[in-house]
Amino acid sequence: MTAKDCGRNHHHHQRLYYRPLAALLGFIVLSLFLVLVIYLILLPTKPHLILQDAAVYAFNLSAANLLTTSLQVTLSSRNPNERIGIYYDKLEVYASYHSQQITPRTALPSSYQGHKDTTVWSLNLNGNSVPLAPYLAVALKQERLTGTVLINVRVEGRIRWKVGTFISGKYHLHVNCICPAYVNFGSKSNGVAVGPAIGYQLIMNCHVDV
Incomplete structure (x- = not known):
């Protein structure tokens, strides 16, 4: 060869x-x-989140512009897709006043949501003596005249889509729920203080970005 x-x-x-x-x-x-x-x-259609109800236990601004916040909120998330499941990964919830975060982030358990399923989360958001930006302290003192404070309940994390056996990569989830807290402010001599806890049904749709 x-x-x-x-x-x-x-x-x-x-x-x-x-x-x-x-x-x-x-x-x-x-x-x-x-x-x-x-x-x-x-x-896939992004999940539909609703702020169902809230209770304001504290929303107190001291003379030194230190804000103490205590909220109890109930959030529900619905998967509107008929053939696509949703994995929720590393979701965190916190409250903000205008642009400033006023409570630490509270983690939600990772979970899977089937087709057309609804998940409900009930949690407490507490911030103790958080320094408030001076311009926000001024705005809050002005809002006491109307008795209404707009508090934002925000959710951030990652989601994955499941189609059959295929699971997508991770997508960032950003949720903003506006909570109009109608509060009964206390004496001027004690700064801005909220009265007894107020609980109410909201059924407020949240803005969702994926």
């Missing part, structure tokens, strides 16, 4: 070796493409 024939046999064996590998790779690419097409056709 000549060297030329050996070279031909070597290349022939190489082709035989790479054919199954190429076929397997092609099958994987085709499967991923089909999953992507199905995913795009179904086009």
